[in-house]
Amino acid sequence: MQRYFLPPEQFQPSMNTVTIEGDDAHHLQRVMRADLGDKVICSNGVDREVLVRIMELDKTRVTAEIVEELPMNAESAVQVWIAQSLPKGDKMELIIQKGTEIGAARFLPFLSERTIVQYDAKKEAKRSERWQKIAKEAAEQAHRNRVPLIESVYSWKQLLARAKEADVAWICYEKEDGQQLKPVIQEALAAGKLGQGKQVLIAVGPEGGFTEQEIKQAEEAGFRSVSLGARILRTETAAMVGLTCLFYETGEMGG
Numbered sequence: 001m002q003r004y005f006l007p008p009e010q011f012q013p014s015m016n017t018v019t020i021e022g023d024d025a026h027h028l029q030r031v032m033r034a035d036l037g038d039k040v041i042c043s044n045g046v047d048r049e050v051l052v053r054i055m056e057l058d059k060t061r062v063t064a065e066i067v068e069e070l071p072m073n074a075e076s077a078v079q080v081w082i083a084q085s086l087p088k089g090d091k092m093e094l095i096i097q098k099g100t101e102i103g104a105a106r107f108l109p110f111l112s113e114r115t116i117v118q119y120d121a122k123k124e125a126k127r128s129e130r131w132q133k134i135a136k137e138a139a140e141q142a143h144r145n146r147v148p149l150i151e152s153v154y155s156w157k158q159l160l161a162r163a164k165e166a167d168v169a170w171i172c173y174e175k176e177d178g179q180q181l182k183p184v185i186q187e188a189l190a191a192g193k194l195g196q197g198k199q200v201l202i203a204v205g206p207e208g209g210f211t212e213q214e215i216k217q218a219e220e221a222g223f224r225s226v227s228l229g230a231r232i233l234r235t236e237t238a239a240m241v242g243l244t245c246l247f248y249e250t251g252e253m254g255g
């Protein structure tokens, strides 16, 4: 069933209705060809998800009555933040889309020494708006209860500072020959660091990888360097592998 994330102000509790507006209203009428009486799911993206029945249709706004409060159980217990060194081209869109489907809670794009793409502040606002739209659409398709937040681009130093705010911070490093992902996850599980509301930060380098100096700085800041196995993954693959392995071990992939 089609679902939409609506800003809280589009829920009218006093009238037991919601209004679907803008692009969502257009999509519902033009693409989904919805009619009076049809039902869709609306979420405020925080703590409320409802089944609604369409009562009124006009070009830019659809009014629907709330017919049922729905359970919100599609989010993972542990909050995983993906920190991704800006990749070339539109790979970031793929990372956001797939990471959202799998269940990432937040994305932190950042710049590191070998980041190839030139950061352009002017383009930043437009790009960030596009990325957030991709996250919203992927979350709707995945029937999630929340839309992951795409943060603005971090400097390397800003990213390092986030490590101490997380319960667990891993930096994916293909030259790491000691700490393999599975035992590192199991150790964090045993230490109770992957439970409800805990926060994991997973950092992935750009196409050219991290420098040894960056890995050293990251470890000093509280990151743990982990290997994702013997094969070299593309930058757009690595976060998905780390996220999926973590969720598999914590039982979030149907465990």
Ligand code: SAM
Pocket: 171, 172, 173, 174, 175, 203, 204, 205, 206, 207, 208, 209, 210, 226, 227, 228, 229, 230, 231, 232, 233, 234, 235, 238
């Ligand atoms: N240095 C790599 C090479 O020799 O081709 C390039 C980096 S790799 C394409 C991009 C990023 O994915 C890395 O910075 C790392 O974060 C992650 N990554 C790829 N394979 C990995 C592995 N086997 N273990 C841990 N991280 C990996």
